[in-house]
Every structure is written in structure tokens, then in C-alpha cells.
Amino acid sequence: MFQKAKTMVFPRQVFAGHNVIERTGGMCKYLGLKGNALIVTGNKTKKIAGKKVEVLLNNDGYNVHTIEIGAATNENVKKVKKTAKEIKAGFLLGVGGGSKIDVAKLCAKEIGKPFISVPTSASHDGVASPKASIKGGVSVDAVVPLGIIADTYIIAKAPYSMLASGCADVISNLTAVKDWELAHKLRNETFSTSASTLSEMSARVIMENADIIKPGLEESVWIVIKPLIESGASMCIAGSSRPTSGSEHLFSHALDRIAPGKALHGEQCGVGAIMMMYLHDGNWEEIRYALKKIGAPVNAKQLGIKK
Template sequence: MASALDEFLGRKWVCEYCGKEHFVPTKWVHIGEGAFELLHDLGRQVGRDWAVSVVADEITWKVAGEMVANALGEIGCRVQSVIFPLPLHATDEAANWLLNQWSRDVKMAFAVGSGTVNDLVKWAASQVKIPYIAVPTAASMNGYTSPISALLIQGFKRTQPCAPPEGILAEPRVVASAPQKMTAAGYADLMSKTVADVDWQISNLLWGEHYCPLPRKLVADADEWLQKHLSDLANNEPQAVVGLLEALLLSGIGMTVAGSSTPSSGAEHLISHWLEMKAIREGREPDLHGLQVGIGTSVALTVYEMLLETKPSDWRPSDDELLPPEERRSEFAERYGAISERVLSEFSLKWLSPEKACEGRRKLAACWERVREIITSTWVPPQVHRNRLSILGAATHPHEIGVSIDELREAILHAREIRRRWTVLDTAYLVGLLPAQVDEILKRCGWL
């Protein structure tokens, strides 16, 4: 898989699949024993006396941050270390705090950590237009090489366009020493691509959104390899964890190719974001993003299974679905509180009038056989997905991530409201599977 990464790094090319020009700004990836020794060469390249910032949290500082800072200091860099206290969330407050910690002469940043640290550094580095190096400490998510940062902005989860890292530097022993729960989360995050890609293709068919098959092809071989190494991943075997990390980096490059998170973030991610927003709004600590995504993927796979069982003549949307967003202000205010207007504004961008909804169903009916082919070509039976998660010790029931059935029911019904992106949750409302069949979804998942 390393060779697959090398094929795209720092390159600009015209895609053979979609005909568009793609560019991957990340120039290099080095994963191997002794990788941190390259910091001496890197430090010499940026210049002695350069001010660099090493950013970590309290745990990742001990795991790798201090080593990175010391190596850079040994060759004469002026190192400014920023250590976030725990618990840490990727919020606009934390991002702005980081930006204020950096001195004006900082020329390069090093993000030593996993998802949250990287989101914060990526955003801050993009604001001041300096390069940064990602130093993963876990194979827990696919955002390392992506062109976005996911931040909670005043309680509302948004993705911000950002410059990807200039390079990735990882020590296998460090990544494999992360809690196994984080490896399980990374695997669950990667496996969500089977449904996110289908969401993307259906959006292309219904609404003409640009689609490129390359992001899915990037991780196809990795999918097959990882299925053969599930037990090794369950034991955090370094070779398997590195394989997972490389697959996650390829997935992030797929987002760079697409110019958004669309190839990797569909209904399952909206469910995760919705649960995270609700938990933080209520003063609770959400579980790992990838573990929530794993539950969301079970839901999305089940909805697609139920969609395949329908036929166009059966499609009847709920009358409530035809209500214009402006007539639902009180409902949104009750559900979202202070952020209700922003959610309503986002949802309004994809709300379909009765006429537009009819057009959508006509389009869906006209290409129904093609849609069925798209779904079945990548669809995994929900039970198979849950079995794979179980082998790794990832959550297979909402209770394992601290989410009640009632809360998950609400997420299934309303997660689509927080983003304009079209997903299977929107398709389910379009044809009338939702809201009527929400309990059937929960039953088929084995949770009711």
C-alpha cells in the first residue's frame, strides 16, 4: 500500500475516471522504524533558528511529542511546544486558543496526535499559511491527509476547507501502542466508505453532483487486505496497524481528490456528528468518532437493505416532509436550541418542495436498476459488518458508545438536517421509508 500512496503524493494529473485535474499537496509519507530520525534532516531543510511549533495533548506529548520536540531542538530549531489539556475537543475555541499560542515567527507546525490534534493544527496552520507535518499516534481516523478540518463551531459541527499536511511521519511502534479501541475506531471509520460512496453516486444521479470513482478505488485493495488481517488488528500487531494507517491515508487522499469529505462521509458520519453535537450540548463526553461511525454504518447498510426491498410504485413520502423549513422553526428550536437557525439554514439548502420531490422520485424510478446495481456492488450485509466490528472490539450496539435507543432513533430521524449533503437518510424520506420505518431499522440492526 505504500507504493499506492507514493503514486499520488505531490502530483497533479488529469483523472482517467472523471477527466478532471487532481492535485495532492501532501508531498511525502514516511512510515517506518526510525522515522523520527528524519526530523534532523527536516529541521536542517527548514533552517537553523527557525521557530517551529510542536502541538500535542497530554498523552500524545508523552508518547511522541517530546521526542519530536527534542529532535528538532537538537539541530537548532527554536521549538515552541503547545500541550493541550484533556479532555480535548476540536472546537472553534480550542482552535483559536492554539492560534493565539503561536508566536508570529513560527514557520512550521507539527501535529503529534490523532483526529482532534490534527484538526486543530490543520485549521490553525491554514489560517496563518504555514506548512505542517502530521505525526500520527494512532490509526484511528482518515483525516490526516484530507483537505478539511472538522470543528464544532459554537456547538455546530462544520467542515472547514484547509491545506493538507506537507508530509506524514509515523513510527509503527508508536501507532501500534495506541489503545486498541482507537485502532477499532479507525477500522470502523474506513469501512464507512462502502455506504458513503453509494450516497455520493446517488446524489450524482439525482442532482448532478460531480462524482469520481477514484477515491473508492484507492481503498479497494486495502479493504481486501484488511479483511484478511482482522485478528492481527484486534491484537494491535504493528504490521496490520500500519496497513490500516496507510489505508486511512489513502482514504484522506480520496477526499483531497474530491475536494470535500463526500467520498468518506455520508449518512453514517451525519449520525456520528449529530450524536457528538448532542452529547457536548448536554455536557457529556462523546465516544470516539470512529466507533460512532461504526454504529451509523450499521444503520446506513440497513436502510439500503430496506430500500432494495421497495419498488417505485410503493413510494409515498410523509406529509410532514412537505412542510417548508420556515414553518418548522419551533420544532428546530426545541431540538437544537441556540444553534437551531444555523441547522435550519443548512437543511433549507437541500429541502425539496413537493414539485422537486416528485422530480426526485421520477429520476430515482427512471434509474432504479442502476441504483440497485450501485448499492449491491459494494453493499455488505449489516450482520457481516457487525461481526467484523466485533472481532476488533468496536462497538456493535448503541449502548456501548453511551447512546440510548431513543437517542439513536432521534439521530436516524434528524441527522440529515445538520448538513446539506444528500445521503441515504434523505433518500429514505424521499420514498417514505422514514419516518415510518425507523423502528424497523432498529429491529433489523438487533437493537429493539
């Protein structure tokens, strides 16, 4: 008797492109979000976009509270949870880079409230994923963003190394899928063809456009942001991080322990992907070529790691 069942949760609305931050209030109303809004941001990202979001939500009739945090730590998650309960937050918005979004999405899960992702950089696929990376751990289950607002004008102002890191993170999907296929063959691990195909396609789009992804171009962000969001969506389909996280991510986590703060997460995953594809006897050269074209690190020296 057939008894299989599966649940998939996706973002309900995604705005990507020039000046879409102006539509923040409209998205919140469309999604039926009520109650007090809590913006989770940082000192720099508040100036870049956090204050703007606050003003926009106020203009649309929302009562808004803002909390500034630093790194993605358990202490900051507790701090945001405490504030959310004190103000009786109806929903949260993560406005900033990966750490601000990760803290907001994990807090949203723990208090059972909706979450909107408003990235100010595109350094990895966490802007759309149901996972969060908290210091002291590897990756934990969080909540899928109910909505995503990826303003290409704002993201283009971030240091180019962040965009290159996001590209490298998505390109590293190729080895993650290889690992997943191997686990399916050797250990009969559940495998999703649709999730793996979407993950690989995201990587291929970045690689095929490597020649035209350049610093200071909003068009480059436009090319990259869709594969980043699709990469996150592949995790929603799979119900795990398998389509986007394999041995190349374990390599990155190992570097975080032995050489913390040397490079961005996506940059480390890109170098890890070169190594792991070589071990898979795959086409590691095409990964290296694409990363070089984009301007992402391709070896330990470029990651800032000494012998």
C-alpha cells in the same frame, strides 16, 4: 469548448513504520521547511512523542516552541494562531491524536504555513485528510499535511479502542461512496471514480485483514495505517470529503449532539455504516462481521448509548 480544470494537493512525503519518528528532522529539511517550528500537542501526547519531536528538531538546528492544548475548539485554534504569530512560526507540527492534528492543520491553513502530521494514535483518517473537525461545527476545510510521520511503535501503545475506531472509520467509506453514487445519479453531483475506488479499496483492505488486527501488535498498526492514509488521500483527489463521509457520518454527528462523549468518532461511524448499508439494501452483514472481528462496536449498547 472544453474548459474543465482541477487542482489536487497531496502530502509530499510520508514516513510510516517502526521508529520513523527519528526521521522528523530529515523530513523537515527535505521539504525545505525553514524558520521556527511550532509543535501543537497535549499534556499526555507531549510525554508520548511531543518532547521527542522537540529534541529531534533542536538537534537538527531548528528553533522549537511547543504549545499544549485540549479539545479541538475554536478557542484553541485562536490560541495556537496567536502563539504562531508571536513566535513567527515557519511551520507547524501536530503531535497527538485527532484533536491536536485538527487544530494544527486548521491553524496552518488560516496563517498560510506548512503543516506536518505526527499521529500518536490512529482513531480516524484525519491524520492525512484536508479536513478538520472542530467542536461546534461538523467539518471544515483545512490544509493537506505536507508530510506525515506515522510511527507504528508509538501508535501501537495507544489504547486498542483507538485503532479499532480508525478501522471502523475507514470501513464506513463503503456507505459514503454509496451515498455519493446516489447523489451523482439523482442530482448530477460531481463524481470521481478514482477517489471512490481508492476509498473503497482502503475499506476492503481493512475488512480482508480483520482476522489479524489485534490489540498490542505493532503489525496490526502497520496493516491499518496505510488504508487510513489512503482514505485521506481519496479526499485530496475528490477535493471534498465525499469519498469518506456520508450518511454514516451524519449519524455520528447527530450522536455527538444528543449523546456527546459516549464513543469515539470512528466507532460511531462504524455503527452508522451498518445501518446505512441496510437502507441501501447492501451487504451490511459483512460490515458488521468485520467490525466484530476487529473488536469495534456494532450496536448502540456497545457505543455506551442507552435507550
